[in-house]
Structures are given as C-alpha cells and as structure tokens.
Amino acid sequence: MSKPSIPQGTRDFSPAEVRRRQYIFNTLRTIFELYGAQPLETPSMENLTTLMGKYGEEGDRLIFKILNNGLHEKKDADKDKLNSEWNNVLSRPYSTPVVTERALRYDLTIPFARYVVMHQNDIAFPFRRYQMQPVWRADRPQKGRYREFWQCDVDMVGSTSLINEAELLCIYQTAFQKLKVPVTIKVNSRKLLAALADLCGMPEKMIDITVALDKLDKIGWVGVANELKERGIAEDGIWQIEKVINVKGTNDEKLVAYADIMQHSAVGMEGINELGKTLAYYRSLEFGIGDLDSDNGREENIVVDISLARGLNYYTGVIVEVVCSSEAVKMGSIGGGGRYDDLTGLFGLKGVSGVGISFGIDRIYDVMEELDVFPKQLVEGTKAMLVNFGGENETYALQILQQLRAANIAAEIYPDAAKFDKQMKYANRRGIAYVLLPGDEERQKNMVSVKNFETGEQKMMSVGEAVISLQS
Amino acid sequence: MSKPSIPQGTRDFSPAEVRRRQYIFNTLRTIFELYGAQPLETPSMENLTTLMGKYGEEGDRLIFKILNNGLHEKKDADKDKLNSEWNNVLSRPYSTPVVTERALRYDLTIPFARYVVMHQNDIAFPFRRYQMQPVWRADRPQKGRYREFWQCDVDMVGSTSLINEAELLCIYQTAFQKLKVPVTIKVNSRKLLAALADLCGMPEKMIDITVALDKLDKIGWVGVANELKERGIAEDGIWQIEKVINVKGTNDEKLVAYADIMQHSAVGMEGINELGKTLAYYRSLEFGIGDLDSDNGREENIVVDISLARGLNYYTGVIVEVVCSSEAVKMGSIGGGGRYDDLTGLFGLKGVSGVGISFGIDRIYDVMEELDVFPKQLVEGTKAMLVNFGGENETYALQILQQLRAANIAAEIYPDAAKFDKQMKYANRRGIAYVLLPGDEERQKNMVSVKNFETGEQKMMSVGEAVISLQS
Numbered sequence: 050m051s052k053p054s055i056p057q058g059t060r061d062f063s064p065a066e067v068r069r070r071q072y073i074f075n076t077l078r079t080i081f082e083l084y085g086a087q088p089l090e091t092p093s094m095e096n097l098t099t100l101m102g103k104y105g106e107e108g109d110r111l112i113f114k115i116l117n118n119g120l121h122e123k124k125d126a127d128k129d130k131l132n133s134e135w136n137n138v139l140s141r142p143y144s145t146p147v148v149t150e151r152a153l154r155y156d157l158t159i160p161f162a163r164y165v166v167m168h169q170n171d172i173a174f175p176f177r178r179y180q181m182q183p184v185w186r187a188d189r190p191q192k193g194r195y196r197e198f199w200q201c202d203v204d205m206v207g208s209t210s211l212i213n214e215a216e217l218l219c220i221y222q223t224a225f226q227k228l229k230v231p232v233t234i235k236v237n238s239r240k241l242l243a244a245l246a247d248l249c250g251m252p253e254k255m256i257d258i259t260v261a262l263d264k265l266d267k268i269g270w271v272g273v274a275n276e277l278k279e280r281g282i283a284e285d286g287i288w289q290i291e292k293v294i295n296v297k298g299t300n301d302e303k304l305v306a307y308a309d310i311m312q313h314s315a316v317g318m319e320g321i322n323e324l325g326k327t328l329a330y331y332r333s334l335e336f337g338i339g340d341l342d343s344d345n346g347r348e349e350n351i352v353v354d355i356s357l358a359r360g361l362n363y364y365t366g367v368i369v370e371v372v373c374s375s376e377a378v379k380m381g382s383i384g385g386g387g388r389y390d391d392l393t394g395l396f397g398l399k400g401v402s403g404v405g406i407s408f409g410i411d412r413i414y415d416v417m418e419e420l421d422v423f424p425k426q427l428v429e430g431t432k433a434m435l436v437n438f439g440g441e442n443e444t445y446a447l448q449i450l451q452q453l454r455a456a457n458i459a460a461e462i463y464p465d466a467a468k469f470d471k472q473m474k475y476a477n478r479r480g481i482a483y484v485l486l487p488g489d490e491e492r493q494k495n496m497v498s499v500k501n502f503e504t505g506e507q508k509m510m511s512v513g514e515a516v517i518s519l520q521s
Numbered sequence: 522m523s524k525p526s527i528p529q530g531t532r533d534f535s536p537a538e539v540r541r542r543q544y545i546f547n548t549l550r551t552i553f554e555l556y557g558a559q560p561l562e563t564p565s566m567e568n569l570t571t572l573m574g575k576y577g578e579e580g581d582r583l584i585f586k587i588l589n590n591g592l593h594e595k596k597d598a599d600k601d602k603l604n605s606e607w608n609n610v611l612s613r614p615y616s617t618p619v620v621t622e623r624a625l626r627y628d629l630t631i632p633f634a635r636y637v638v639m640h641q642n643d644i645a646f647p648f649r650r651y652q653m654q655p656v657w658r659a660d661r662p663q664k665g666r667y668r669e670f671w672q673c674d675v676d677m678v679g680s681t682s683l684i685n686e687a688e689l690l691c692i693y694q695t696a697f698q699k700l701k702v703p704v705t706i707k708v709n710s711r712k713l714l715a716a717l718a719d720l721c722g723m724p725e726k727m728i729d730i731t732v733a734l735d736k737l738d739k740i741g742w743v744g745v746a747n748e749l750k751e752r753g754i755a756e757d758g759i760w761q762i763e764k765v766i767n768v769k770g771t772n773d774e775k776l777v778a779y780a781d782i783m784q785h786s787a788v789g790m791e792g793i794n795e796l797g798k799t800l801a802y803y804r805s806l807e808f809g810i811g812d813l814d815s816d817n818g819r820e821e822n823i824v825v826d827i828s829l830a831r832g833l834n835y836y837t838g839v840i841v842e843v844v845c846s847s848e849a850v851k852m853g854s855i856g857g858g859g860r861y862d863d864l865t866g867l868f869g870l871k872g873v874s875g876v877g878i879s880f881g882i883d884r885i886y887d888v889m890e891e892l893d894v895f896p897k898q899l900v901e902g903t904k905a906m907l908v909n910f911g912g913e914n915e916t917y918a919l920q921i922l923q924q925l926r927a928a929n930i931a932a933e934i935y936p937d938a939a940k941f942d943k944q945m946k947y948a949n950r951r952g953i954a955y956v957l958l959p960g961d962e963e964r965q966k967n968m969v970s971v972k973n974f975e976t977g978e979q980k981m982m983s984v985g986e987a988v989i990s991l992q993s
Contacts, residue, residue: 052639053638054639056567071560083929090539091533093625099526113588115587116585118659128611132611163527171535175947183565185565216936333916334923336919447802447805459554460557461557
C-alpha cells in the first residue's frame with residue numbers, strides 16, 4: 050500500500066487552522082452584514098461554456114475541467130465521436146463538451162455575474178452581495194499560491210454612484226483594523242491609465258503602458274522606461290509618463306498636479322474627478338465615526354498611486370489594491386478590486402455597472418500568523434475533561450458530563466477506563482484547561498474534584514459549584 | 522449569446538437560503554464543540570487513487586474525475602501515450618493517471634481516514650473530529666438528490682468504548698431538538714445481521730439478507746420473504762428471520778427476545794450485549810440532564826430496529842439511522858452512521874476503531890422548510906436604510922450611516938439620489954424595517970426622521986436617539 054497523500058497545491062486544515070480561518074470569515078461576515086451586503090453561494094461546478102474565454106488565454110489554460118462521467122459505458126457508435134472529440138482536447142484548452150462539459154469555479158466574479166443575469170427579475174437593485182468560497186486554478190504551486198484557495202468578495206451592482214467605491218474603502222479599513230493587520234490601500238483609476246496613453250498620443254497603447262508601469266515597484270523607473278521603449282512608446286511619451294510618476298504629495302496635491310498635466314485628456318479629467326469624489330465620500334463616511342480633529346479621518350493609509358494597474362481586463366474606473374504595511378511581512382497584494390462597467394454584458398444583460406473588492410483569505414491568514422495577531426482563545430476547544438475511573442464511577446461521570454454541557458461548557462469524558470497517566474497525557478496534549486476527577490470518594494459524597502491543569506491546584510466541590518467555577 | 526445556466530444537480534443559494542443554511546451549520550457546530558469534537562477540513566480534490574475502490578463499483582462510477590491540465594501542450598511523443606491511456610478511460614471507470622489523476626471528494630469519511638493516517642503522529646487519540654463540507658457525486662439528479670451536496674460528519678476514532686456510540690446518540694437528540702425537527706432514531710448492529718445469517722445456517726449470506734431486509738418498509742414482509750427465497754435462503758431460515766422481525770416491545774424487551782432466539786450465535790450475543798450497553802450509557806448521560814421521573818430519559822424516540830441495514834460495507838458494529846417522525850413530511854433518512862473497525866486500515870494504519878454519524882444537511886434543510894421551523898429573524902439582514910436626498914443631505918446621511926454601523930446596526934444608504942418612490946420601493950422589496958430620512962430640515966436641526974416601515978409611524982429625533990431606538 051502506498052503512503053496516502055493529497056494533490057499538489059491543496060491543503061488539509063487542522064482543527065487549530067479551521068478555527069483561525071473561521072475567525073477571519075466570521076469577522077468579515079459581520080462587517081459585510083453591517084454594510085447591508087447579502088450572502089450568496091454558487092456551485093463549485095459551472096458549465097465550461099460559462100467560464101471559458103472570460104479570464105484570457107492564461108485563464109482558459111488554468112481552469113480545472115471535469116471529465117464527463119460514464120464515458121466507458123457509451124455505446125461503440127458514440128465512441129467514434131468521443132475519439133474524434135478527444136483530439137480536440139489534445140489540440141486546444143477549450144475542451145469539447147462531449148468529453149468535458151463542467152469545470153471548477155475559477156473566481157467568484159463570473160459566477161456572480163451569471164447569477165445576476167439568471168435572477169435579474171428577483172433581485173432588488175442595487176444589489177450588494179458577499180461571497181466566501183473556494184476557487185480552483187491549475188497554477189504551478191508555490192509559497193502562498195495554492196490550487197485550491199479561498200476568495201472573499203463584496204460587490205455592489207446596479208449603481209454608478211461613487212458612494213459605493215467609498216463604502217468599499219471603509220469596509221477594507223474596518224476589516225483590517227478588526228483583524229489587526231496594518232495596511233496601505235492604493236487607489237487609482239483605469240481612466241488615468243488611459244490618459245497616460247493619451248499623453249503619449251497613443252491611446253491604443255494603454256495595456257502596454259499599464260503592464261510596464263505595474264513593474265515600477267520591482268524594476269524601478271529605469272527598467273520601466275526601457276520596457277516602455279521596447280513596447281514602442283516614443284521618447285516624448287516616456288518623458289510625459291515620468292513627469293506623472295514623479296508627482297509627490299498628499300492625495301489632493303497629486304490629483305491637482307495630474308489635472309494640470311492631463312488637462313487635455315477628457316478621460317483623464319474624468320478619472321481625476323472620480324477619484325476626488327470617491328475620497329470626498331470616504332471622508333464624509335469617516336467623519337461620522339470621529340477622528341474629527343484630523344481633516345481626513347483614517348486617510349493616512351490610503352494612497353493615490355498611478356502605477357497601480359490590477360491585472361484583470363474588465364475594470365473600467367476606480368481600482369484599488371491592499372498591501373500589508375508592516376515591515377516585518379513580505380507579501381504581495383492581500384486584496385484588490387475596482388469598478389467594471391459591463392460585467393453582466395458577458396451573459397446578455399447590458400448596462401449594469403458594478404464595483405467590487407476581494408479579500409485574499411489565504412494570504413491574510415499567513416500575514417496574521419506572521420504578525421501573531423490571532424486571538425489566543427481561538428485554539429481552546431474542550432474546556433473540561435472527566436477522567437474515566439470505570440464501573441460506577443464511569444456512570445457517575447457520564448451524569449456530570451451532560452450537566453456541564455447543559456451549562457454551555459465544552460466537555461468530554463475519556464471514553465475508556467484507561468490508566469490514569471494515559472488519560473492525563475491525553476488531556477495535556479489537547480490543551481484542556483480543567484480535569485475533573487469523579488472517583489469513589491467524590492461519587493459517595495456526590496461531589497467532584499476539579500484540577501486546574503495550569504496551576505496544578507485541585508479542589509473537591511459539589512457538581513453545581515464545579516459548573517459555576519468552569520463557566521467563569 | 523445563450524442563456525446562462527448551471528450544471529444539472531447543482532444549486533445557487535440565495536441570500537435567504539445561505540442564512541438558513543448557516544443557521545443549521547452554526548447550530549451543529551456549537552453542539553459538536555460542546556461535545557469536545559474538533560473541526561477539520563480536507564481539500565475538495567483528492568488523488569484519484571485515494572478514492573477509487575473505496576465505495577464499491579457504483580461509487581467508482583459516480584466519482585467526478587478531473588481532467589489533467591495542459592494536455593494540449595504535451596509533446597507529440599507524449600500524445601501517443603495519452604491516446605493509448607484514453608482507451609482505458611473508455612473501457613473502465615478506474616481512469617488512468619495520465620488523463621486524470623485527481624477527483625472530487627465523494628464523502629467525508631475516506632478523506633478523514635486518509636488524514637488520520639497522514640497525521641497519526643500529531644493527533645492525540647482518541648480523536649473526535651467534525652467536518653462540514655460539500656461532496657460531489659455523478660448521480661442522476663432528482664428531488665432531494667443533488668450532484669453537489671453537503672455532508673456533516675462527527676467521528677470518534679481510536680477508542681472501542683461504547684460511550685462513543687452513546688455520545689453520538691446524545692448529539693443526534695440535542696441537534697434535532699435545537700433544530701425543532703422531530704425524529705426517530707433507529708439503532709441496530711451489524712452483528713445482529715450476521716447472527717440472522719447464522720440462524721439460517723448460511724453465514725456467507727449476510728449481505729443478501731441485509732439487502733432484502735432493508736426493503737421491509739417499502740415492500741413488506743411478504744416481499745422480503747420472496748426476495749430472501751430468490752437469494753437462496755432456505756424456508757427454515759426465512760422462518761427464523763420472520764420470528765426475529767416479529768419481535769415487538771420496548772428496546773429492552775426486544776433485546777431479551779433476540780437473546781433468546783440467538784443464544785447459539787456468538788456474534789449475535791455480542792451485538793445484543795453492545796446494543797444494551799450503548800443504551801445503558803445513553804441513559805446515564807441523559808440522567809445527568811433531568812427527565813429524572815422517566816426511567817429512560819429521551820429514549821422514547823430511540824428504536825432498536827433489526828431491519829435497519831445501512832448501505833456502506835465498512836460498518837462492523839452498532840449502526841444508526843435518523844428519520845423525521847412528523848406525519849407531514851415525506852423524506853428518507855436525514856442522518857446515519859455506525860461503528861467501523863478498520864477504516865484507516867485502507868491506508869495502512871491497522872487497529873484504529875471508530876464510530877461516526879452524518880447529518881444530511883440538504884434534506885434537513887428541506888424538512889425544516891416544510892415544517893416551517895427556521896427562526897423568523899434569519900432573513901433580516903439590513904435593519905435601516907438612509908434615503909439619499911443628494912447634495913449636502915447626502916453628505917449628512919453618510920455621517921449618520923457610519924454612526925449606525927459603529928453601534929452594530931446593519932445599515933445602508935441608497936447610493937444614488939434617485940426618486941423618493943424608487944428608494945422606498947427598494948427598501949420595501951429588501952424587507953428593511955426602518956427608513957431614515959435626512960432632509961433639509963433634519964440636517965439643519967442635526968436630527969433625523971425615522972420611519973417604521975411596518976407601522977408607517979414616523980418621528981424626528983436626534984441621531985443619538987435614533988441609534989438607541991434602532992438598537993433595541
């Protein structure tokens with residue numbers, strides 16, 4: 050028999066890990082509900098046609114496809130068809146429905162768009178939903194990148210108001226504050242990126258410029274300038290872009306400077322206006338919860354950053370990205386999102402604008418571990434264990450056990466009348482705080498001895514007293 | 522563009538459905554934790570070799586297999602290999618690792634066994650874990666049967682004590698009591714089924730007898746007797762089985778009568794002894810939480826039923842099944858489980874006995890809907906909506922909004938300064954209880970009007986007063 054294993058890029062979550070992950074999910078869920086967002090869940094499997102072509106060529110390649118069932122039960126006549134379709138599987142990533150017609154969810158956004166289109170008549174718009182589910186990608190596994198990982202999205206669709214953008218900034222702020230993760234939130238607009246292309250006189254080069262700028266953090270300006278040149282941007286254009294990149298100052302100062310440089314780009318002025326309004330809405334919201342002394346509330350960690358690009362092609366307006374600002378942690382983006390003007394158009398419903406953000410649960414988990422900010426009591430579990438002395442004492446212990454549970458005390462009995470040392474060793478390994486000893490003396494007196502595992506202190510008391518002392 | 526859809530047998534869960542499902546999950550989670558069980562999660566994908574051959578021939582057929590990625594990128598030389606392996610896919614359900622090496626989780630038991638074997642050195646035994654995750658089966662979809670559905674299991678491994686069986690009965694009782702689902706819990710032992718085969722003098726026919734008996738509810742004794750005959754059981758054997766089936770009375774009376782009939786079957790006497798002990802432990806546990814007047818606590822809905830078979834072959838001792846006892850509901854089993862003596866042996870770890878039960882979440886959900894026992898406040902969500910009057914009033918509204926949320930009141934603002942009627946219609950469709958009206962007058966007085974949507978009552982008050990009145 051070979052040693053069992055799990056597929057590369059997947060993980061088992063131990064009890065302690067599940068509890069910590071639940072803590073993150075519950076914290077986020079509570080905040081989302083406070084903001085009026087509603088929970089949604091979609092199936093793990095989607096029709097392959099729903100997913101293919103939505104994530105670019107790379108995405109098509111990375112989608113996990115499910116083999117149709119019962120292929121070996123087909124009649125011989127059908128097998129000819131199957132064999133010819135098999136050749137299609139071998140020649141392109143867009144596999145044939147005869148061999149595979151279902152695939153695993155690749156993200157939460159496309160299934161959400163599909164849901165909105167299917168249920169457009171039942172939904173009260175604007176519709177705010179949140180969704181926390183796993184997604185699967187056949188990426189090469191590496192540190193912090195898994196083949197099964199969790200996404201957590203909040204989206205607001207059916208409204209073009211920038212209040213939505215501002216609310217999402219508040220959600221990010223509140224969430225990371227509650228999780229005790231210090232962050233920087235970068236904001237930009239796809240429209241400013243389009244304006245850069247305008248400045249170069251090459252509006253068709255927006256994607257090239259975006260891709261190059263995205264590397265600013267990694268390769269510095271000289272590297273970016275070289276890449277821009279390779280991608281066919283003229284010297285003068287590169288100089289214009291450098292001027293924009295070099296703008297420093299507060300968010301308001303940056304927007305004023307951009308407006309000066311981009312005054313002849315209609316799309317640029319639109320982007321600047323939208324970013325300004327988003328920040329103004331954000332300040333009004335923040336004003337409501339204090340920081341009244343400061344002009345801009347919790348804005349010190351929100352940074353307008355024109356080099357922020359975000360990979361996905363469907364963004365059209367404000368975009369946003371979250372990174373951990375602690376020096377101690379090296380981790381890429383732990384969240385991001387933006388405005389998309391026509392996502393549901395992919396499935397035939399035009400004119401529904403939306404904006405959404407995502408939380409990278411697995412990376413947030415890793416950051417919280419590194420920062421050691423998970424609440425200590427999360428790993429607790431069982432609070433009291435009854436030692437099993439067998440015979441009549443066992444019967445007596447079972448009766449005590451249910452009284453503890455009825456008082457909401459997580460409790461268990463060692464199920465076998467094993468050696469005392471073995472039982473204590475188990476309680477110790479489990480990190481159980483109290484051990485209850487219902488021996489002969491205790492049973493005859495209708496009492497129980499309670500031992501505090503940490504202090505070693507042991508005291509005999511009535512069962513009622515034990516319940517009260519364990520509840521505190 | 523074709524209308525979007527989801528794969529047959531899968532479901533989207535709307536906000537109201539997600540909240541109700543969460544209610545079930547949270548109720549069960551709370552109980553499991555009280556009983557000292559620890560949460561575990563395993564990957565959606567397992568290696569195909571982990572799953573194949575574990576669920577019988579039918580299971581192998583119904584496992585969803587994942588096509589390996591990047592097949593179209595293989596070199597031509599490798600494609601010869603692929604083509605020959607493809608023929609294996611077409612000839613047997615046990616597909617080849619070259620074409621498919623991963624599959625979707627089919628149940629929670631085998632992954633649990635795999636986990637225990639992989640982590641045997643880190644686990645403190647006896648190990649009690651619970652797990653609530655979806656599983657996938659390529660079954661033909663029908664009412665109450667889905668291709669993606671949720672299982673929820675509690676298992677206790679590493680102890681042969683029948684206290685575990687009794688604790689699981691208590692978990693079932695407490696869970697269905699909390700969920701307000703009236704149930705009958707049937708118990709039996711695989712050992713009694715083996716004894717029936719002994720009685721017939723045909724110990725090798727145990728499975729045949731089990732399969733036939735399992736249909737007692739549906740086809741009655743005459744039908745079962747016919748099937749037994751077809752399956753080669755002699756007249757005398759059938760007569761012995763009928764005698765056992767005809768035993769009526771309390772659980773204790775049944776066990777006494779069985780002992781009389783099965784006195785020459787060692788395995789039968791063992792099974793009777795185990796059932797008796799399990800019920801005794803159960804009564805001790807129940808005694809702890811009252812029902813002191815009655816001799817056997819909450820035992821009236823626990824029924825020893827010798828026709829109970831449970832399909833899975835790995836059970837070896839006590840088995841259990843839960844059905845809803847309400848006349849109003851027609852639904853098969855909503856839970857079941859039993860003792861298995863050597864599950865981890867499948868993966869090379871011998872001698873670890875376990876016992877577990879399962880909750881059929883999707884069926885329990887359906888039953889609770891039919892009985893209308895979900896708490897009413899679950900669908901609530903947003904409690905207060907601020908009407909958006911635009912301009913300065915919008916700014917004022919945003920400030921109020923964050924004060925509500927800071928006081929833990931789920932609130933939202935209509936994001937656009939749309940027509941008043943449109944905003945009210947939205948609030949109505951969403952079922953929002955209170956609408957807050959921050960107009961010119963309110964803003965100038967630093968107050969807000971609060972409208973109770975149900976009574977129609979409207980009152981102007983300070984924001985602080987509004988917060989307090991909405992909190993209550």
